[in-house]
Amino acid sequence: MKDTIKQWMQEHREEAVHFLQQVVQAPSIQGNEADAQKLVADKLAAMGLEVDMWEPGGEELIHHSYFCSPRTVFSGSPNVVGIWRGEGGGKSLILNGHIDVVPSGDREQWEDDPFSGKIEDGKMYGRGVTDMKGGNIAMLYAVECLKQLGIRLKGDVVFQSVVEEESGGSGTLAAILRGYKADAALIPEPTGMKIFPKQQGSMWFRIKVKGRSAHGGTRYEGVSAIEKSMLVVDAVRKLETERNEKISDPLYQNIPIPIPINIGSIHGGEWPSSVPDLVELQGRMGVAPEEEMEDAKRAMEKALSSLEDDWLKEHPPVLEWFGAQWVPGMIEPDHELMNRLIHAYRSVRGEEPLIEASPWGTDGGLLAKVGGTPAIVFGPGITGMAHYPNEYIELDKVVECAEIIALTIMQWCGVAGEKKAGAI
Amino acid sequence: MKDTIKQWMQEHREEAVHFLQQVVQAPSIQGNEADAQKLVADKLAAMGLEVDMWEPGGEELIHHSYFCSPRTVFSGSPNVVGIWRGEGGGKSLILNGHIDVVPSGDREQWEDDPFSGKIEDGKMYGRGVTDMKGGNIAMLYAVECLKQLGIRLKGDVVFQSVVEEESGGSGTLAAILRGYKADAALIPEPTGMKIFPKQQGSMWFRIKVKGRSAHGGTRYEGVSAIEKSMLVVDAVRKLETERNEKISDPLYQNIPIPIPINIGSIHGGEWPSSVPDLVELQGRMGVAPEEEMEDAKRAMEKALSSLEDDWLKEHPPVLEWFGAQWVPGMIEPDHELMNRLIHAYRSVRGEEPLIEASPWGTDGGLLAKVGGTPAIVFGPGITGMAHYPNEYIELDKVVECAEIIALTIMQWCGVAGEKKAGAI
Numbered sequence: 001m002k003d004t005i006k007q008w009m010q011e012h013r014e015e016a017v018h019f020l021q022q023v024v025q026a027p028s029i030q031g032n033e034a035d036a037q038k039l040v041a042d043k044l045a046a047m048g049l050e051v052d053m054w055e056p057g058g059e060e061l062i063h064h065s066y067f068c069s070p071r072t073v074f075s076g077s078p079n080v081v082g083i084w085r086g087e088g089g090g091k092s093l094i095l096n097g098h099i100d101v102v103p104s105g106d107r108e109q110w111e112d113d114p115f116s117g118k119i120e121d122g123k124m125y126g127r128g129v130t131d132m133k134g135g136n137i138a139m140l141y142a143v144e145c146l147k148q149l150g151i152r153l154k155g156d157v158v159f160q161s162v163v164e165e166e167s168g169g170s171g172t173l174a175a176i177l178r179g180y181k182a183d184a185a186l187i188p189e190p191t192g193m194k195i196f197p198k199q200q201g202s203m204w205f206r207i208k209v210k211g212r213s214a215h216g217g218t219r220y221e222g223v224s225a226i227e228k229s230m231l232v233v234d235a236v237r238k239l240e241t242e243r244n245e246k247i248s249d250p251l252y253q254n255i256p257i258p259i260p261i262n263i264g265s266i267h268g269g270e271w272p273s274s275v276p277d278l279v280e281l282q283g284r285m286g287v288a289p290e291e292e293m294e295d296a297k298r299a300m301e302k303a304l305s306s307l308e309d310d311w312l313k314e315h316p317p318v319l320e321w322f323g324a325q326w327v328p329g330m331i332e333p334d335h336e337l338m339n340r341l342i343h344a345y346r347s348v349r350g351e352e353p354l355i356e357a358s359p360w361g362t363d364g365g366l367l368a369k370v371g372g373t374p375a376i377v378f379g380p381g382i383t384g385m386a387h388y389p390n391e392y393i394e395l396d397k398v399v400e401c402a403e404i405i406a407l408t409i410m411q412w413c414g415v416a417g418e419k420k421a422g423a424i
Numbered sequence: 425m426k427d428t429i430k431q432w433m434q435e436h437r438e439e440a441v442h443f444l445q446q447v448v449q450a451p452s453i454q455g456n457e458a459d460a461q462k463l464v465a466d467k468l469a470a471m472g473l474e475v476d477m478w479e480p481g482g483e484e485l486i487h488h489s490y491f492c493s494p495r496t497v498f499s500g501s502p503n504v505v506g507i508w509r510g511e512g513g514g515k516s517l518i519l520n521g522h523i524d525v526v527p528s529g530d531r532e533q534w535e536d537d538p539f540s541g542k543i544e545d546g547k548m549y550g551r552g553v554t555d556m557k558g559g560n561i562a563m564l565y566a567v568e569c570l571k572q573l574g575i576r577l578k579g580d581v582v583f584q585s586v587v588e589e590e591s592g593g594s595g596t597l598a599a600i601l602r603g604y605k606a607d608a609a610l611i612p613e614p615t616g617m618k619i620f621p622k623q624q625g626s627m628w629f630r631i632k633v634k635g636r637s638a639h640g641g642t643r644y645e646g647v648s649a650i651e652k653s654m655l656v657v658d659a660v661r662k663l664e665t666e667r668n669e670k671i672s673d674p675l676y677q678n679i680p681i682p683i684p685i686n687i688g689s690i691h692g693g694e695w696p697s698s699v700p701d702l703v704e705l706q707g708r709m710g711v712a713p714e715e716e717m718e719d720a721k722r723a724m725e726k727a728l729s730s731l732e733d734d735w736l737k738e739h740p741p742v743l744e745w746f747g748a749q750w751v752p753g754m755i756e757p758d759h760e761l762m763n764r765l766i767h768a769y770r771s772v773r774g775e776e777p778l779i780e781a782s783p784w785g786t787d788g789g790l791l792a793k794v795g796g797t798p799a800i801v802f803g804p805g806i807t808g809m810a811h812y813p814n815e816y817i818e819l820d821k822v823v824e825c826a827e828i829i830a831l832t833i834m835q836w837c838g839v840a841g842e843k844k845a846g847a848i
Contacts, residue, residue: 102695102697102698103694103695103698105637105694105698105701105702106634106637106701106702109634109636109637109701131639166695166697200641202640202641202697204696204697205696210530210533212533212812212813213529213530213533213811213812213813214808214810214811214812215555215783215784215807215808215810215811215812216626216684216686216688216707216708216784216811217624217626217684217686217708217710217782217783217784217785218684218783218784218807218808218810219681219684219686220680220681220684221807221808221812222812224687226657226687226690227657229690230654230657233650233651233654256644257643257644260640260641260642260643260644262640262641262643262696262697262698262699263648263650263693263700264640264693264694264695264696264697264698264699264700265650265692265693265694265695265696265700266650266653266690266691266692266693266700266703267690267691267692268689268690268691269687269688269689269690269706270527270529270688270689271526271527271590271688271689271811272628272629272686272688272689272706272707272708272747272748273526273590273626273628273686273688273708273748273784273811274526274527274529274686274688274811275686275688275811276687276688276689276690277529277530277533277813278529278530279690282693282696283640283696284640284641284696284697286641323696324696324697358641359639359641359642360639360640360641360642360697361641383639383642383645384638384639384642384645386638386639386642387637387638387639387640387695387697387698387699388636388637388638388639388645388646389636389637389701
């Protein structure tokens with residue numbers, strides 16, 4: 001069966017690559033996901049899946065205790081789910097991928113248009129190709145492969161193309177609230193073909209640092225919020241070091257900073273000739289897989305309230321948690337889906353997989369904690385390329401990943417039979 | 425005559441304060457100066473001056489070598505000039521004040537609305553009241569006083585209410601190009617009743633600092649432009665220290681930082697979960713009164729190219745000079761207008777004036793270098809309150825300044841006669 005799948009993948013590789021390119025060329029940054037989702041929905045329908053496409057929203061979602069998004073209206077940002085009903089007696093599997101991509105950043109650092117989908121030397125380039133459209137297309141072609149080979153499954157496969165993962169998972173939360181649950185889930189985020197049974201959580205924060213304005217020519221009459229914000233950045237860096245020194249989980253042994261605190265933006269001051277009186281930092285704090293998010297929040301609060309600076313003691317930085325958060329998640333290391341995936345991996349790649357903990361949050365935390373669906377993260381994208389200029393993916397990895405997912409689906413959901421004799 | 429003027433001022437104080445309040449309540453930030461200018465123009469017309477109101481612009485202005493503005497279109501931003509023609513045989517005087525104010529900054533640091541014009545304990549509050557609407561109204565009431573007392577002058581008085589001083593002086597440059605020149609000028613910027621025969625120049629700069637983007641969860645794969653920008657801020661601070669250690673002019677002896685380099689704004693990064701790949705700093709560099717602006721620029725370039733950091737050596741910060749600049753300026757210490765002003769000051773305040781160099785640029789540099797009109801800066805506002813939250817002015821100082829200006833005008837322009845017998 002492994003060889004039949006491999007052969008099908010080779011025969012359909014060009015088609016899959018072309019479809020990935022189309023999806024990459026639809027620049028599905030937040031609020032702009034509809035075009036890419038339409039491509040996916042049409043494809044799922046053509047494959048013969050039941051398609052459910054809807055815009056998240058409503059009271060239940062936006063008042064849910066795990067709802068976390070900078071917006072409450074999702075018009076133009078539909079979720080897409082495709083259902084392949086099994087014939088009964090098998091385990092169900094959610095295949096979950098997000099369609100939203102982060103902004104492309106400084107245009108000058110891209111060699112081509114960030115949404116070019118350019119192919120060169122076996123790589124495809126573009127914002128989102130690694131995080132995680134390449135993974136989405138791998139799982140989509142895994143399903144199409146099994147369908148076309150005439151495989152009939154016992155358990156259901158629920159293919160999810162969700163919005164809003166990059167800002168807190170409200171797309172996946174909406175899918176859970178719509179009733180989509182399963183015995184387990186696979187999320188092909190860019191793990192570089194590593195298997196992540198544990199996912200780090202994370203939360204967005206903002207810190208407001210006050211100064212006091214004055215004319216720049218008499219700047220000694222004021223207090224620069226930029227200079228004070230540097231003390232805050234130093235304190236955050238120190239907190240990060242302290243937190244990471246405590247991490248002893250062997251799944252993190254090869255990761256330079258297991259639970260990073262990233263300061264993603266800084267904005268302050270309005271006028272070159274005025275002393276800036278307010279700087280706002282925004283960032284993302286990593287939460288260890290077994291850590292409570294509230295404990296991580298308290299650690300940050302403590303670091304900011306212990307700053308050794310007279311001005312900051314009198315004008316303490318204001319910390320807020322806003323926008324996105326990703327709940328940490330994990331699956332038992334000996335869970336059956338882990339065994340099935342490891343087996344399929346060995347079978348396709350002829351080597352042992354690397355098993356680590358993820359350096360970022362995924363929608364796996366929500367699937368587990370809210371949906372009762374434990375998740376593994378495993379995908380073809382390159383971890384270090386996520387959110388990076390000239391983001392790319394190796395197309396060979398997309399195909400290999402599709403093969404591994406196809407085998408895993410068959411093993412996990414169980415095969416009821418085949419429709420077309422001779423197809424295998 | 426001193427006492428007659430003082431008496432007139434006391435009788436008209438309430439009216440002047442009310443007019444200042446109206447002008448402060450017109451929030452004349454850049455692009456929004458028309459309402460305040462209309463008040464001034466109507467007042468000048470009511471006083472019997474010839475009023476010239478026009479929007480700056482045209483090829484001669486925007487291609488002038490001293491033109492420096494973030495904009496080239498000034499619709500909605502008129503200049504106002506009021507001319508009081510002398511009868512001949514006297515020296516002419518430009519009274520120059522800017523109507524534009526800097527933005528109000530962080531609203532939370534203001535106790536009242538920034539444009540309230542609130543009066544309490546002899547002070548008026550509001551953005552621009554000290555820098556420099558209080559000074560403008562002082563010179564306006566000085567002129568009205570002399571007009572109402574029936575004084576006839578020999579030389580012309582040219583009252584100028586200009587736009588755009590806060591971003592490089594294109595309002596004053598436009599007035600010079602329209603033909604307004606004089607034997608000398610007085611600019612009532614907020615000197616705290618000190619007399620500034622020398623004015624520091626200044627220039628706006630922006631510095632772009634590159635990083636390399638990556639996902640915040642693997643931030644060690646990227647380079648934070650925020651962290652790199654801190655090294656740049658440190659280097660600018662060091663340059664400022666070195667430059668100021670060389671200043672020995674006694675006019676600067678009481679000023680903590682004679683020629684400051686202010687970093688006024690910082691903006692970088694787009695997403696909390698991404699490593700920021702670009703930070704832009706904007707600021708204002710002070711230029712010593714006798715220094716060439718090009719020499720100051722070279723000093724900044726050198727400081728930025730000598731940064732000891734491997735990343736910044738490979739990706740040097742990009743420095744640009746943009747938007748505003750203020751040409752340094754000076755008047756001879758023994759100029760006749762200096763003597764007249766010092767004499768009037770002593771006569772009204774009964775003490776010696778403090779004579780210093782200004783901590784900021786004014787339109788005086790343009791008046792001298794382009795218009796051939798040497799200028800003194802002297803005004804009632806509080807130097808440290810310029811661009812400050814809860815900006816205020818002491819109303820007594822406005823009145824005293826008006827008295828001193830009225831006496832100075834009479835002494836400088838010369839009195840041809842009085843219209844109304846018994847008025848003095």
